[in-house]
Amino acid sequence: NAGVTQTPKFRILKIGQSMTLQCAQDMNHNYMYWYRQDPGMGLKLIYYSVGAGITDKGEVPNGYNVSRSTTEDFPLRLELAAPSQTSVYFCATSQGAYEQYFGPGTRLTVT
Amino acid sequence: GDSVTQMEGPVTLSEEAFLTINCTYTATGYPSLFWYVQYPGEGLQLLLKATKADDKGSNKGFEATYRKETTSFHLEKGSVQVSDSAVYFCALSTNSGGSNYKLTFGKGTLLTVNP
Numbered sequence: 642n643a644g645v646t647q648t649p650k651f652r653i654l655k656i657g658q659s660m661t662l663q664c665a666q667d668m669n670h671n672y673m674y675w676y677r678q679d680p681g682m683g684l685k686l687i688y689y690s691v692g693a694g695i696t697d698k699g700e701v702p703n704g705y706n707v708s709r710s711t712t713e714d715f716p717l718r719l720e721l722a723a724p725s726q727t728s729v730y731f732c733a734t735s736q737g738a739y740e741q742y743f744g745p746g747t748r749l750t751v752t
Numbered sequence: 753g754d755s756v757t758q759m760e761g762p763v764t765l766s767e768e769a770f771l772t773i774n775c776t777y778t779a780t781g782y783p784s785l786f787w788y789v790q791y792p793g794e795g796l797q798l799l800l801k802a803t804k805a806d807d808k809g810s811n812k813g814f815e816a817t818y819r820k821e822t823t824s825f826h827l828e829k830g831s832v833q834v835s836d837s838a839v840y841f842c843a844l845s846t847n848s849g850g851s852n853y854k855l856t857f858g859k860g861t862l863l864t865v866n867p
Contacts, residue, residue, distance in 0.1 A: 645795075672853060683841065683859040684796075699854070731795055740786060741855055743795035 642667050645744035647732050653750045654722040662717040662747050664732030670742075672735045673715040674699075675707065677728040678746075684731065690715055722751045754779045758842045758858035765832055765865050773827040773861050775816075775842035783844040785809075785818050785825040786855070790839045799827075799840070832865045839863070 648663045666673065671692045676684040686699030690709040704726060706718040719726060729748050733741040759774040777783065784803045788796040800809030805820035814829045825842060842858040 674854075681859060683857040684855075686854060689854065733796075735853060737853060739853075740798040740801055743788075743797070745795045 644668060645732055645734055645742055647730075647744040647747050649747060650745070651748045653752065654719075656722060656724065656751060658722050659718070659720050660722070660749075662719070662730055662732075662749075664715045664717070664744060665713050666715075666732075666734045666742075667713065668734055668736075668742065669712065670734035670736045671712070672737070672741075673709065674733045674735075674741065675705070675715070675717045676731045676733065677701065677726075678731060679728050687717065687730075719749075724751050727751045754783070754844060754846060754856040756842050756844055756856055756858040758840075759861050761839075761860070762862040762864060765863070767834055767865055767867050768831045769865075771827070771829040771832045771836075771863070773840055773842075773863070775825045775827065775858060777823050777825065777842075777844050779823075779844055779846055779856075781846050783846045785816070786843045786845065787814070787816055787825070787827050788841040788843060788857075790841065790860070792838070796841065832863075834865045834867055837863055837865045 645666045674689040675687040678684050685701045688707040690696045729746050731746050732744040735741040755778045786801045787799040789799045790796045800811040802809040802818035808817045816827045839860045841860045843855045
């Protein structure tokens with residue numbers, strides 16, 4: 642089993658460009674999450690999903706969108722990239738109130 | 753709202769030293785508590801967890817006890833190794849009135865162990 646996979650690993654965007662960060666899981670977990678990690682700030686929740694077709698905002702949703710059409714996939718869309726979105730993005734999954742399993746991350750730089 | 757406060761880093765130790773990283777929390781209800789570890793260039797991995805008061809989580813020589821009376825979940829290891837160098841995150845999870853089980857993280861503590 643691959644667990645949680647994320648693509649790409651690295652990306653450089655110009656201000657105003659758009660992109661989609663991909664996240665896929667083969668653990669059959671209902672819950673999926675997107676976090677961003679900024680230096681010295683821990684992880685902040687961007688969006689989460691409790692199942693296919695259901696998504697909700699986390700702490701820092703502005704500038705991002707998500708969709709969850711299948712159990713396996715939970716892409717994160719950045720529209721009109723800004724330097725403030727330079728960060729490391731982690732996708733995670735869980736099955737209810739148990740531990741979350743994290744992907745390897747996507748390092749995004751917006752210049 | 754829920755919050756986690758953990759010891760500011762960085763922490764630098766010599767190999768075989770004793771490690772404590774303090775973590776205290778504020779939460780409504782009865783949270784589950786976790787320690788995650790992040791090795792350089794990698795995602796977070798669960799290190800240990802405790803789901804109710806007085807539970808002790810343990811893994812790879814690390815331990816933490818869920819103390820409800822002091823709202824704490826301090827991480828300890830008796831003898832650290834160079835391979836323990838990483839960032840450690842304390843986190844809590846609550847079912848905040850619905851079906852969402854979100855994690856609230858502390859800011860992380862960078863540990864460096866020198867040979």
